[in-house]
Amino acid sequence: MDSDTWEIIHIPDKPTFSPEHQPTLKVFASVIKPKFANTIVRQLCKIAPLEDLRHVKRVRKKLLPDHGEPQLTVILCLAPEDNDHLNDMPPDVLKLVDPYELSPFITQVCKYAAVSKEEWEEQCKIWPTSFHPPTYNIDGIGGFSEEDTQSICKFMRVAIDLAVSGHKPLVNAAVIVDPSVRKIIASETDQAYPSSAPHDMTSAETISNHCQSIDRMSNVSSEIWLNGILEKLNGSFSTVACLNPWHWSLQSHDSDSQWHPLTHASMVAIDSSSARDRYLFPNSTDSFIPDHSQPSDADCPAKKQKTNSHSPEVLNGNKEALRDPSIEKPYLCTGYDIFLVWEPCTMCAMALVHQRIKRIFYAFPNPTAGGLGSVYRLQGEKSLNHHYAVFRVLLPGGAHNALHQHLKHVTAES
Template structure:
């Protein structure tokens, strides 16, 4: 590397739009005049809880200008007897409307880009909602912000290479009387809105600690191929069950900085 670069590490690993994972669902052609009734009932007895991005009805125009509708009855079972695994309420609805079920595939996850969404709709229509959050840097850094990131990372690398014990020297400078305690207590308990600059990509334990501290952005210089939690092995920043998420960036460092020439 001859120049600095900042790379955003996305929540999920990139997947080619035409290679997105799919799951099987049970669907059927329906009479358009019963569409509203069927959809309302199916949403009650068989909601698509894990497929909220998938639309219940697929519309297709056939010869003669007619509209052909298909509806998802329910997710298919993962065992061999997929059609025989429908719950009783769905079976009754299917029988009462004389539906003929078939197995089809839908995309397992919501689209992360317009290109992914277009590919998904070739299988079955889905919804696409572009990200609405705005975390500085995800769409590019200004020159001023970039230089600030590079400066902080250079300092982090300098500290990592230094033989000084930073924690020890900080403690040496703390006043042990009440004034020192007041200074510490005045510091924020959480780091909401703060950025973190670290040399190595953190492991799961350290990455979770940064979640709990409500860090806004994490910048690291070197991947951790054995235990990295932010792109190398896991992607904690994309774990939807967490109650806080931060943006993650890798900073590519010029060789002269690493060799001590810069």
């Protein structure tokens, strides 16, 4: 497979801006004498704290070419966006002007914290800011090896094949993978509409057969595969559940059908993963329950999967070994990856938080209800007690752009 023609990009916790188009805010600032710096800063932190600008440094230090000592400039407080009157400063700040010989003026600072080193360097040209790279160590944040890229591309192909094969109309697909052994845990599609036929992907035999098909994919021409996918995807996206969360209400209701409006591909895959655990560990009475008292990231030791996933007996579906009580049941989907054709909606994205998914990969954005980049960014919500890494997988050549433009056109018409 021509993995070098695929591209995997990290979706950061916060939206990125081009270095030359940084959103800014107005602030009142003033040059101060170095001997007053500590006193002024202490008072300003009390009477005019910059709560929403913690990434901005309060004092700017600049070396003047014609002077021996540095020039210090301090941010006094926020300034109104609609006018430039110095009298609009708070009274407590105005009281500092005369005693410390301040000369207030209005300047600009960057509104958001930098998400990359390049962005931070550009921000500092406006006013000094701080930059804090991601502190969690999730594989892929700093790039992927060739072997990892090959594996990611193969699993994404499985998801896309699942979305377009045997389904009329088109649906989303989700493939949950254990990256430590590169094996599929569950693979499912949307079942949110009557036309989506439920199917079982939880048996060990089915899982084993699906994994074998992944290995055979490397011998299939990417060009032939992409041409076939393009023909199937250039149609209606109205029944892709995450793209149209409320489209089910327009469908006819049949009491005998097994569909449900909340059974998006991610939700069904999560259910299949749980069914798999019940099949593999029927006598398990206790599972690893982590401490939720403190927020933690996907790689926190307390969240590590407590199961011998490398056991060949488990992977091969040996029933006697599967019922070995010494093999411990994993906690939900801790440490797993999930591959989706379309970016999940907020409901699915939140469900994946609760399942302790480690990494999410999707091929196409969700401009109507996306929870991981297009509309919202749950991966950057600090109040959550688990955070995963999110990646977008771009198809080779012009195929991805063609499909993306078609999606935008169809979405605009809906």
